[in-house]
Amino acid sequence: MKQFRLPIIVLAAMPLMLQAAPTFRQDFSHVEGEYGVVHFSGNVYVAPCVLDPQSREQYIDLGDISARLFHQSGDRSKLIPFTLRLRDCLRGASQSASDITSHSVGQPTQRYTSGEQAVSLRLEGESSPINQDLLRIQGAVKGAGIRLLDDKGHALALNQKANTWLLSPGDNELQLNAALESTQSSISAGDFRSLLRLIMEYQ
Helix, strand or coil, rough: CCCCCCEECCCCCCCCCCCCCCCCCCCCCCCCCCCCCCCCCEEEECCCECCCCCCCCCCCCCCCHHHHHHCCCCEECCCEEEEEEEEECCCCCCCHHHHHHCCCCCCCCCCCCCCCCEEEEEEEECCCCCCCCCECCCCCCEEEEEEEEEECECCCCCCCCCEEEECCCCEEEEEEEEEEEECCCCCCCCCEEEEEEEEEECC
């Protein structure tokens, strides 16, 4: 099963020729008056979906959080949602509805049918030294990290095997959540920040 990283840049190569390739430079010495030359260039990319520009770089504010919410390791602040928007997703078209049981996407109860496509989302970032599943935070706050969850509230693995979502042809939205989670019985007050990198692979 091929996997593609987004974005993918495909460079077109010239076919091998037994004769010299023709030059595009022309001699205008015999032309009277002014003349000019226009050069064209570009890149062609291939990806089953296009990541919406507004989703490429996001700033998520977890808000003002009271330190009194945290009494033991694992306590969390309010979940703050954020969205990855995928545009113009191509049709999977790899199997018919009668083959539904022959293709799984990691979870035994989750299958995809004709037209759907699976995307794996890997979450990468610096882990908390106390809990490897939490994003490490920078700043004045000590004793906590950032927990990432899916739209159903299930914790997502960090720096591990990618999590899988199903995509339908057209536009799709992947809903994620973030929360501050304590790694000890109390946390210190202050500002904090962190950075998450997302790697998408299509199956």
